[in-house]
């Protein structure tokens with residue numbers, strides 16, 4: 276990891292500050308960041324809960340547990356203030372594979388639902404928009420049959436200038452979402468979106484060490500810590516801000 280971090284150094288901003296407040300009516304918008312919306316990517320059983328399917332961890336995993344904990348904490352802050360949350364849930368039909376991945380998060384399996392820690396978000400209908408998607412890229416996965424886009428609508432309706440992105444996997448669904456958001460931002464597709472912020476401790480990826488992958492036919496090694504770093508590095512290279520802490524500002 277030291278060699279990788281030396282080759283691909285990535286400085287994180289130390290802190291992203293959310294405005295303080297004790298309830299409704301607190302203005303959403305940290306200094307210079309405009310109105311903030313929270314994006315939660317695929318924090319579902321099939322990717323996070325031990326034993327919950329082909330792409331779930333096989334044993335408890337510290338990086339994934341911390342991501343779920345942080346997602347829960349930040350979601351509470353947003354819901355207490357009725358600030359907008361956009362949650363993507365990877366969900367597939369059994370007859371429509373998503374290559375090169377094995378079958379996962381099949382509708383009705385339970386894998387496609389929030390982890391138990393975040394199930395409460397389903398009841399927060401006032402400020403939480405839930406989108407089931409069958410595409411690794413959550414913005415493409417937000418396109419409706421009529422061509423409209425749920426993410427675009429959410430940004431516009433809530434007048435979001437900054438999105439704060441958390442979820443799994445850092446180097447797959449997170450970086451794809453971030454890249455598309457920034458590409459679209461650049462050509463004015465998502466007004467008034469300006470800034471994409473990725474919370475590093477609020478993201479995680481899966482672990483498939485080389486020595487384990489060697490024993491699985493066709494498997495490609497995916498060392499967790501390295502791939503998490505590479506995912507964040509790529510997001511930053513595409514223009515995202517990477518932050519290592521989220522805090523609540525002082526009341527003024």
Ligand SMILES: [Zn+2]
Pocket residue numbers: 365366367373379380409410411
């Ligand atoms: Zn999928």
